[in-house]
Amino acid sequence: MQNGQIEHSLQQLYPKMVQWRRYLHQYPELSFKETATAVWIAEQLVAMGCEVERGVGGNGVVGVIRGMERGPVVALRADIDALPIQDEKSCEYASKVAGVMHACGHDAHTATLLAAAEYYSRHRQTFRGERRLLFQPAEEVTPGGAVGMIQDGALGEAEAIYGVHLWTPLSYGLAASRAGAFMSSADEFTIEIEGKGGHGGLPHQAVDALFIGSAFVQAVQSIVSRNVNPVQPAVVTVGSFHAGTTHNVIAESCQLKGTIRSFDEEERRRIHVRLEALLKHTCEMYGASYQMDLRLGYPPVINEEVEAERFFKVAAKLFGGDQAIISEPVTVAEDFAYYLQHLPGCFMFVGAGNPDTGADYAHHHPRFDIDERAMVHSARLLIAMAEDYAAFGR
Structure with a gap:
C-alpha cells in the first residue's frame, strides 16, 4: 500500500470528513449519553460495507474490515463524546444543543476514523488481515469508556492499537509523540473538614475549619517540592475551597476539591499516601475531623519505545522529518492509557492549531475549533501506522 495512494484517496474523502465533522459538531452528546451519535456512526459504517458491532461498552461502536488475505489485526480508536460547554463560536456548524459542544476535537476524531473506514472498505485488496475501528x-x-470497550471485547484479536488526538497547541502540519510517559494520570479528591462553629469574636471557643483548610492547602504545596522525585513531573492542585457564610461567624466546615497528576505509578501512590497523611496531621493538630474521597482517574499514557520509534519513522515519511517532533510530557489525561495496558501501541498528537482560521483556542474553551485540514493528516497517520505494523511487525 503506497503513501501516494493513501494521500490521494483521503484528499478525495476530505469533503466528506468536513461534512461528517460539522454534522457531529452541531449535534453533540455528553459522555455516556451518545446514543444518537452511536446510531449515526453505525449507519455510516454499514453504508460503507463494514461489519458493525453495536453497544460495545455502552454506546461504543466497532467497525470491522477484513482484507483479501489473512494477516495482522490492528485496532484504531477515536472518541465520540462532547462536553457540557456552551458553544460561543459564530459559524454555520456551531452546536445546536444548548450547553453541549465538541470542545476537544472528538467530532473530528470520529470523522477521521470514518474516513479510514471508507478507505479500507474501498481498498480491501491492498491490505492483509483485519482492521478494527473503535468508536x-x-x-x-x-x-471513561475504554475499560467497558475492552471488557466487551472491542479489541478482538488485535495485536497493536493506535490513536490520534488533534491538538490545537500544535500548529497545523506538525505531528508529535514521545516514547514512555506521554500523558499523565489524573486523580480527583474531595475533602470535608469538620470543625466547630462559633462567634467571630470568640475564636478560642471554636475550631475554625476555614483556618484548618487554609493550613492544609499550604501544607499540600510541600508534596511535589519535598516528597516527589525531582526528575518525575507531578502536580497537586487544590482547585476549589468553600468555607464560611459571613463576616463574624467562624466556619464549622470546609470543603476542598483538587486534582493529582503524575507520570509514574509509584509516585502516584506516594502522593496519595502523603496527601492523606498531611490532612490527618493538620486536622488532629487543631482538633478537627475529616473525610476524604479520592477518586482514581485514568493511568498515565505510556507509549512503548518500539511503537514510538514507528511513529517517528512513519510521520517523517508522511510530513517531513522536521515536522515530526518529540513532545514534552503533557499533564492532561486520556483513557487511551487502558488500551496500552493490553496492547503495544502509540498515542499521537496531530497539529490542528491555526490562528488565521480561529483555531487557536485551548481545548475545552467555548470557542474551540480546529483547522479541519488536520483531519487528512490524522487519517494518513493512523492508516500508515497500521500498515507499517502489518508490513514489518515488531
Missing part, C-alpha cells in the same frame, strides 16, 4: 464513548468523564 469509543465517554472519554471525557471517569471511569
Whole structure:
C-alpha cells in the first residue's frame, strides 16, 4: 500500500470528513449519553460495507474490515463524546444543543476514523488481515469508556492499537509523540473538614475549619517540592475551597476539591499516601475531623519505545522529518492509557492549531475549533501506522 495512494484517496474523502465533522459538531452528546451519535456512526459504517458491532461498552461502536488475505489485526480508536460547554463560536456548524459542544476535537476524531473506514472498505485488496475501528464513548468523564470497550471485547484479536488526538497547541502540519510517559494520570479528591462553629469574636471557643483548610492547602504545596522525585513531573492542585457564610461567624466546615497528576505509578501512590497523611496531621493538630474521597482517574499514557520509534519513522515519511517532533510530557489525561495496558501501541498528537482560521483556542474553551485540514493528516497517520505494523511487525 503506497503513501501516494493513501494521500490521494483521503484528499478525495476530505469533503466528506468536513461534512461528517460539522454534522457531529452541531449535534453533540455528553459522555455516556451518545446514543444518537452511536446510531449515526453505525449507519455510516454499514453504508460503507463494514461489519458493525453495536453497544460495545455502552454506546461504543466497532467497525470491522477484513482484507483479501489473512494477516495482522490492528485496532484504531477515536472518541465520540462532547462536553457540557456552551458553544460561543459564530459559524454555520456551531452546536445546536444548548450547553453541549465538541470542545476537544472528538467530532473530528470520529470523522477521521470514518474516513479510514471508507478507505479500507474501498481498498480491501491492498491490505492483509483485519482492521478494527473503535468508536469509543465517554472519554471525557471517569471511569471513561475504554475499560467497558475492552471488557466487551472491542479489541478482538488485535495485536497493536493506535490513536490520534488533534491538538490545537500544535500548529497545523506538525505531528508529535514521545516514547514512555506521554500523558499523565489524573486523580480527583474531595475533602470535608469538620470543625466547630462559633462567634467571630470568640475564636478560642471554636475550631475554625476555614483556618484548618487554609493550613492544609499550604501544607499540600510541600508534596511535589519535598516528597516527589525531582526528575518525575507531578502536580497537586487544590482547585476549589468553600468555607464560611459571613463576616463574624467562624466556619464549622470546609470543603476542598483538587486534582493529582503524575507520570509514574509509584509516585502516584506516594502522593496519595502523603496527601492523606498531611490532612490527618493538620486536622488532629487543631482538633478537627475529616473525610476524604479520592477518586482514581485514568493511568498515565505510556507509549512503548518500539511503537514510538514507528511513529517517528512513519510521520517523517508522511510530513517531513522536521515536522515530526518529540513532545514534552503533557499533564492532561486520556483513557487511551487502558488500551496500552493490553496492547503495544502509540498515542499521537496531530497539529490542528491555526490562528488565521480561529483555531487557536485551548481545548475545552467555548470557542474551540480546529483547522479541519488536520483531519487528512490524522487519517494518513493512523492508516500508515497500521500498515507499517502489518508490513514489518515488531
